[in-house]
Amino acid sequence: MKKLFHRLFGSLVFKIGVAIIIVETILLGLFGGYYVQYFGAEIDRRIVEQISAPGRLIQDEQLKISVISDPKQLELLLGPHLRDAMAIGFDGTIYHALDPMLIGRDIANIPDFSTNRFSSNLRNQVLFTTDGPDGRNMVSITPLFSLNANQPFMFVYFKVSTTGLEQSQHQMQSVLLIGSVMCILMTSGLIFLFMQQTVLRRLITASQFVSEIQFGKLSTRLLPAGRDEIGTLERGLNAMAESLERRTNQHQIAQEALRDSEERFRDFTLSSADWYWEMGADLKIAFASYKFYQLIEELHGSPQGQSFDKLGLKAEADQGWDSMVKRLESHLAFQNFEFSWIGLDGEKHYGRINGVPVFDLDGSFKGYRGTGSDITAQHRAADEQHALQRQLATSQKLEAVGQMAGGVAHEFNNCLAGILSFAEVARAKINDPDRVKEYIDHIISLGERATSVADQLLMFSRRRIDQPTIIQVDTAIAEMEKLLVTLLEHRIELQIWSHDAPLYTCVDPTQLSACILNLAINARDAMPEGGTLQISCCGATIPPINERSTDDDDHIYPKGAAGNYVVITVQDTGTGIPEDILGNIFEPFFSTKEPGKGTGLGLSIVHSWVEESDGFIEVESIAGEGTTFSVYLPRSEAGVTRVAAAHEIENFPGNGERVLIVDDEQSLRTTAKIILEDAGFNAIVARNAEQALEIIAKSYKTDRIDVILTDVVMAGLSGPQLAIEALRQYPEIAVVLMSGYPARTRKEMEKMLGDYIFVKKPFRPAQLQKAIHEALASKMERRRL
Incomplete structure (x- = not known):
């Protein structure tokens, strides 16, 4: 009811x-x-x-x-x-x-x-x-x-x-x-x-x-009984039924297609070596393929509901997972983010993930989707390749050293033979001062020649400390003309062009000469039938990148290059460099010459030195017509144009200043002590840095040490380390570094000690005296400040 x-x-x-x-x-x-x-x-x-x-x-x-x-x-x-x-x-x-x-x-x-x-x-x-x-x-x-x-x-x-x-x-x-x-x-x-x-x-x-x-x-239909409102409703219901039937059929087709697609995707994910993952708007993993589950579950259980930085994976990036988390929180895409983990086998494995953000139609953030790969095999292959490359480089270096050994031994033997011969003759003519002085001058000349050979070896090993000074470029090139003419032989015509106004740059003169010499030798070898070699210098101004126009040939200048430069151009009419290898010519040990005729180190040394001098180098080459090397060095104002020769340096006598000589070589300690005492200094010697620190501490309250003259490379504490420790305890002490084979480059030394005084072994008495006086002057300047 x-x-x-x-x-x-x-x-x-x-x-x-x-x-x-x-x-x-x-x-x-x-x-x-x-x-x-x-x-x-x-x-x-x-x-x-x-x-x-x-x-x-x-x-x-x-x-x-x-x-x-x-x-x-x-x-x-x-x-x-x-x-x-x-x-x-x-x-x-x-x-x-x-x-x-x-x-x-x-x-x-x-x-x-x-x-x-x-x-x-x-x-x-x-x-x-x-x-x-x-x-x-x-x-x-x-x-x-x-x-x-x-x-x-x-x-x-x-x-x-x-x-x-x-x-x-x-x-x-x-x-x-x-x-x-x-x-x-x-x-x-x-x-x-x-x-x-x-x-x-x-x-x-x-x-x-x-x-x-x-x-x-869905196939049922109404029979409209009139054209009134209900008839309109009946026709609308029929249209709705037809649309619903059509959409239902389409939906069934789409469902079947989706089912097939899901099955294919499942098959792909199961058979693929890569991983597939998805995370929600809370940046927690919502889906991961079987391979990813298998990987993570071995370490910390299921990854479901966890973030990447909580899965026990070590990020290979410098900032760790922080950089990844920042990109995720900013909803930015990322690629090739690498991480590592220690597997159950005890071996280190590597992985890489990529991801893109997913947004809704209204722009709201929904999460991320991405892929991942196990790149352990690639890492191990890369490590093996690097090991092989190091072995190959070592082999090539040994080959290059072997090629140079003969020439170096020949040159040193010639120098030593002359030195011994002149020394024997001088001893025999000890009662003839004029003849002894002549023979000693020959011995000194041969010693400087041997020093030059040693400098070339240091340049090859990248261990020579530069001594930059302001030089006039056109004068430096002109002074090399006789050497270049001899080197190029009569089949090659040498033309040197200079700028109307003097151009200056601040570099090591020896390194600049070696740079021009290497480029000239390459040009000579590229003209076996003869030709013309032109060497010129000019000035150039490079505007900042935001001020360059299309007429400035922006593509030939590095992005950071801007300002005034001195351009040294070395142009030949030789065979040219093929375009397919033009990008490899500055690589170490890359050479197109026959075996035994080149080490492939010349252009590499030139390129490294130019970059260390804050410059850059450009190459233009046309096969069959020739090659042009343009060396860009920062331009300087006029100043000291050259380094004085050793015999031109005036004497700088001392006035009883106490100098502590630190060197692990007895002969050098003795020689330096004699030179300084003859010049009026009070010299004290120490065989290592530890003994030097003890001497400084004992004499601090009585007769303080004014200058430390220390070798760079020594057993135990090195010379720079001794200088840092001494200056930390006794800031008023001056330091002079000396070396014939420094363990650090000039930029490394400047980074550690700032402005420092350096004298290269072997040195002349006047050079050593000058270095001590410069250190004393620097010490007085610090006191005034």
């Missing part, structure tokens, strides 16, 4: 019927109430008209006042509901009455009679109702006036019962109510039948159609 009521109250038919009844009830209630009110007002109007008419007629003398005593006439005028009628004088005496017994009486003596209505001030007819034992009554009082009188001389009184009239009114209302109910029932039934046939039946059919669609009968 409850379900029946629920179905009844929830059905559209019931709701429509109730709505119709409510609407009709409201409408008929409004119209019925209006008509009831209207008819009631009309009845009241007619009663008022009926009861007031006799009084007006008597007042207008159209009816005699004696009619009040005639019951039949009054019944004709006022109907059967007349209760009383009187003609009352102004003094209250009744002159005419429907009841003859009242004639002559005073109204004041009549019980329950309202005497206050009769007033001399009454001018117009008054109507009012009264309630009595017999019900409600309506009373009419009409004043009568004589000609030109101000006060009424008589009052006409009529009293009519309204009980019958009210019953008639109630009967009329009942009839209207019953008629309204019948009308509501009849119209509701008709409207319901019409709605049932035209709306409800079609809606029920549409609902059944929707139910069939819901249960999967």
Whole structure:
């Protein structure tokens, strides 16, 4: 029963019927109430008209006042509901009455009679109702006036019962109510039948159609019964069913394709050597392929819900996982991020991951998707390749050293033979000072020649400390002309061109000469049949990269190159360099010459030195026409143009300054001590850095050490380490470094000690004295500051 009521109250038919009844009830209630009110007002109007008419007629003398005593006439005028009628004088005496017994009486003596209505001030007819034992009554009082009188001389009184009239009114209302109910029932039934046939039946059919669609009968269709709104709905439902059927078919096809794609992806992930992973917006791993699960579970269990930096993997980047986390938090793509781990086999393994951010259509961040690879095999292959390359480089260096050994041994033997010969002759002529001086000069010359050979070896090993100074480039090139002419032989014409104005640069003069010499030798070897070699220098200004125009040939200048440069150009008319190997010519041991005719180190040494001098080198070559090397060195202002030769340096005598000589070679300690003491210095010797520090500490309170002259390479603490420790404890001490084969380059020394004084072994007495005086001058300068 409850379900029946629920179905009844929830059905559209019931709701429509109730709505119709409510609407009709409201409408008929409004119209019925209006008509009831209207008819009631009309009845009241007619009663008022009926009861007031006799009084007006008597007042207008159209009816005699004696009619009040005639019951039949009054019944004709006022109907059967007349209760009383009187003609009352102004003094209250009744002159005419429907009841003859009242004639002559005073109204004041009549019980329950309202005497206050009769007033001399009454001018117009008054109507009012009264309630009595017999019900409600309506009373009419009409004043009568004589000609030109101000006060009424008589009052006409009529009293009519309204009980019958009210019953008639109630009967009329009942009839209207019953008629309204019948009308509501009849119209509701008709409207319901019409709605049932035209709306409800079609809606029920549409609902059944929707139910069939819901249960999967997508081929079901409605038959539209008209072009009204429901017909539009039916056609819309048909269109919806057709679209739904079409989309369902498409969805089934897409589902099958997706299933096939997922199966293919699963097969690929299982068979692929790479990994596939996905993380959510919280940067935690949400999906990983089997290979990745297998890798991580060996270390720290499942990677699900973890971030990369928490998986126990060591990042190979310098900043560790921090750089990766920053990119992830910034939602940036990343590539080739490498990491390592120690596997269950105890071996170190390597991996690499790539990832791209994923965004929704509204731009919101959804996470990352990416791949990964096990690159352990590549790393091990690269390590093996590097080992082989180091072995090959060592082999090539040994080959180059072997090629140079013969020449170096020959040169040194010549020098030593001359030195020994002249020394023997000088000893034999000891009593002839002039001849001894001549022979000693020859010995010194041969020693300088041997030093030059040693410098070339140091340049080859990259261990020679540069001594840069400001030089005039065109003068330096001109001084090499005789050497170059001899080197190039008569088959090659040498042309040297210089800039009109002097050009200066701050480099090591020996290194500049070696650079030009190497380029000239390469040019000579490229012109076996002869040709022309042009060497020139000029100035060039390179604007910053943001100020360069398309006419500046931006592509030939490095991005960081800007400012004023001296350009040394070495141009030949030889065979040229093939384009396919032009990019390899500066690589160490790269050579196109026949075996035994070149080491492949010349251009490499030139390139390294130019870069260390804050310059750069450009090459242009045309096969069959020649090659042009352009060396760009930073331009300097005019200053000291050359380094003075050893025999040109003046003596710098001392004045008792205490100099501590530190060297692990006894002969050099003795030689330096003799040179300094002969010059007036107080020299003390130490065989190593530890002994030197003890001497400095002991003499600090008595006779302090002024200058430390120390070798660079020594057993135990090196010379730079001794200098750093001594300056840390005793900042007022000056330091001079000396070496013939320093363990560090000039830039390394400058980085450790800043500005330092250096003297190269073997040195002349004047060179050593000059270095000591420069150190003392630097010490005085520090004191003034």
